[in-house]
Amino acid sequence: MNLRVSAFLDRMASLLSEGHLEAFAQLHRYPAVYEAQGTMRIYLRPEDLIRTVGEWRRNQWARGVRTITARVAAQDLGRSGRIRVWAEWTHHLADGTTTDGGTDLLYLSRCPGGCLAIEMIDFLSQSAPAETPEQPDAEALPAAG
Template sequence: MVRRGEQMLSGQLDLLADDFTFPLPVFLDQKRLIVRSPEQVSGMLCLQRLSMIQRRVVAIRPKVTAIDLPRAGRFRVWVDWLEVAIPAEGTRSASAIYYCSTQPSGLKIEMLNYTRMSMPELQPQFVALARSA
């Protein structure tokens, strides 16, 4: 998760997109989206990164709060994300549950459930991106 935060800040969105399987169900508050391609998820990540740049986020700190015991190669990871900004007024936090699996190519994220969004103002754009498939 630390690597994911570093890749987000440095703009390595294609590397982040490689961690997902498709189609990817994403839950945002009360909305369910189906992200169908790496290009769509990269678009969503780009929107998030632009918001972080505008808020002057200088660090993204993940805190893994729980991990399931794997069953049949699948497990969940609960993560709280702290987006540290300067000035501090731009600092926000998010919480998500990652539904993961172990693949021959490495760890993959099969589903994502944001239980608390740091950027709820982006939800309409995320929905529009998912519908554009």
């Protein structure tokens, strides 16, 4: 399973790096949940997630990010068709340096045919993509504590 999970993270990183946000959104099951800093955002439709992630990507690229890579830091054994994966992200900048892109806990489920899909992402060490006040794309709920 680890090779499949690594390939899935590589695909996520590649789609984000290349700006293929529609394909990135299709990696999710809806409603998709993003949680960070005590706030949970629920995306009911791919279009909502695309807007939010697109804004996050524009901000990252304005700061010099040009490529994103990921690696599996840990994963559980999974059960009932679900698996938790701790992913560490690296941002590669235009000047050739790298920065820590944070660690996320991804809740993945197995699709028919063996593919993986994102049900939830918990942003553990960096802020999540967030809506600007002009684009309230998702319902924000306080995270259960």
